[in-house]
Amino acid sequence: MALSSRICYLRCVKNAQKRITLPHQKPVIIGRNEETGITDLHVSRNHLECTADLDTSKVLVKTLGKSYSGCNGYALMQNETYTLKHGDRIEVRLGFHEFDIIFESQDEPVVKKPRLDFFAMNSNNSNKNFSNSGKWEEIDGRDLLIFTTDNCEPQSTIAAFDLDGTLIKTKSGARFPKDPNDWVLNINSIPQKLQKLHDKGHKIVILTNQSGLSNDFSKVKGFKGKIEAIIAKLSVPAQVFIATGKSIYRKPAPGMWNVLSQSKNGGLAIDIEKSFYVGDAAGREKNWAPKKNKDHSICDRLFALNVGLKFYTPEEYFLGASSVPHVMPEFDPRKVGSNDYPHFASDKQEVIIMVGTPGSGKSYFCKNFLVAKGYVHVSRDKLGSWQKCAKMLEDCLQKKQSVVIDNTNPDKESRQRFIDVAKRNQVDCRCFLMTTSHKQAKHNNRFREMTDKSHTPVGDLVLNSYKKGFQEPEMAEGFSEIVKIPFIPKFDKAEHEKLYKMFLLED
Structure with a gap:
């Protein structure tokens, strides 16, 4: 097609009537001026140099300004030249002052604008002698x-x-x-x-x-x-x-x-x-x-x-794009402190009902601080059902033993089963609530997967189910006291402590 019948121009996205003509192989300077309508002081008067080639339907864009320009949402490196095409969207300043590149025939209707994609850059520098073996x-x-x-x-x-x-x-x-x-x-x-x-x-x-x-x-x-x-x-x-x-x-x-x-x-x-x-x-x-x-x-x-x-x-x-804001995870393992456990000792017979998601540290706490003091450890993981746990609790209370129920016990119904047994035997019942957050529990489970192959992995479905069904324990349920227990990690190896204090979750 003859050059006289083909044109190229930049069309303002916000005002389609505003057009900047790009003549064949003649550089046009785009910047802060009356022609573009840009008054943004972050844009220099000589910000971009655009040169159209009507033969190839390409536009060479050279970046001149100090503020980053863009194309199709990507930053353009400063002092570089890019080859753009019909339908590419230039941002004179990255994210602002948008113009579409339009090639059209004066004798034919405008071709429908293609879907925006990243621009192509000339490249002939690949190593043709390279072997991928x-x-x-x-x-x-x-x-x-x-x-x-x-x-x-x-x-x-x-x-x-x-x-x-x-x-x-x-x-x-x-x-x-x-x-x-x-x-x-x-x-x-x-x-x-x-x-x-x-x-x-x-x-x-x-x-x-x-x-x-x-x-x-x-x-x-x-x-x-x-x-x-x-x-x-x-x-x-x-x-x-x-x-x-x-x-x-x-x-x-x-x-x-x-x-x-x-x-x-x-x-x-x-x-x-x-x-x-x-x-x-x-x-x-x-x-x-x-x-x-x-x-x-x-x-x-x-x-x-x-x-x-x-x-x-x-x-x-x-x-060469500028950095943009990002959101860090709500749980930061680097900030896990060395809390102390609250005073929880009792000299009289009692029932302790643990409440906590898998990975909250409740089993570690039970075995090291309650079983060690003579409490009988009752766990659904070992017995298989809550009915068997309730039966074992009843038997232990008849023998005047103190008991810790080491189940997740997320809701009032699951806790009431054991509270009722304690009441029948006229024994006080305390709630020990693990304060470990949902995200930290996920972190703990991920850490355990990596360091203890003998432990059965706990899936997100189980953790999410606990979170969805959780009901905050209340004294009105029949507890004599609710004690909040923090998670305090303990490590046998320095390398485990180093790993624990890294981010292990992907979000």
Whole structure:
């Protein structure tokens, strides 16, 4: 088509009548002036340089201003040039002053604007001689998979990256990949960025949670092929760690990093101060950038915090975007204090009814502070039903023994069964209420899964069910006293204490 019949312009999103023409191969300066209508002092008079090419239907955009500009919700790096297309949305200042790029024929109706997607950047720097061959390893019965390319050398400086949502995204646009081939690079410039890091002496490491693999051999085989294809696309030597289950290797727990630093870096110590980690699970709220969803978790940010690495989101690291607010978990294991238990001793016969969610510390308290003082330990975990617990309570009270009922007892009905037995035998009944929060109980259970393989894991369904059915104990139920018991962690090993004080939950 002849150039005379084709035009390009920037159309203001808030006022479609405001248009800035971009002539063929003639730079146009966009900034704070009458033509754009922008009066924002954060925007310089010469903020962007836009040059249209009517032959290729592309616009070269060069960033000139001090404040970040954007495209389709992503930050543009300062003093860089980007190749944009019809339908891309320019933000003169990131998040503000939006203009759509429009190419159209003067003789034909405007083509319907395509769905916004991230812009493409020119790139011809991939290493065409790179080979993705390497070695696969399995750790702890395939809880952890490791792939190391043949030419990946140990380095003291680690550049670590999450996989999904950071280095790649789904080609289909679905939240989860439909098959091993459903992926594309998240940002086109990633291979060049990684190559520069490698050239400067960084070891490229990928750390990814993939619990969907579990022990499914066919899925594992397909995912291994996917990893090798991704490495080939990145064209850079790398080492990949894949947590396949919910063990200590799953982020934000430090297991993958510990294996890397202790046995998979050729004995070379890692310089934490110079190393860093990039991930998209950063705890950002909805609309952290225009039309962006809330992050699915905060596990990447917490993982970096646990192991002491500097943390960046993909937008911050690859695109130079400014940091945005995020929400930290309500339970912070670093702040667990050394509380003291309240005075709870009694010289007379009594019944103590424990109230607390699994993981609240009630069984530890019972065995170490009540059973040790002569209380008979009655637990549904051992007897199997509340009826058997009530029968054992009755028998013990007839023998003039004091008893502790070590069940969760979340509601009035479950507690009343035992209160009635105590009343029948004219014995006082006290309630010992564990004050452990729901989130701390989840943390405790996660910690126990990692450090005590003999203990049966407690699922979130059980914890959530307790929380939903919980009724605060009241004196009117028939208690002579309600005593609040804090959770005070005790550790046999220093390494367990260190792990406990890390973030172990993903939200």
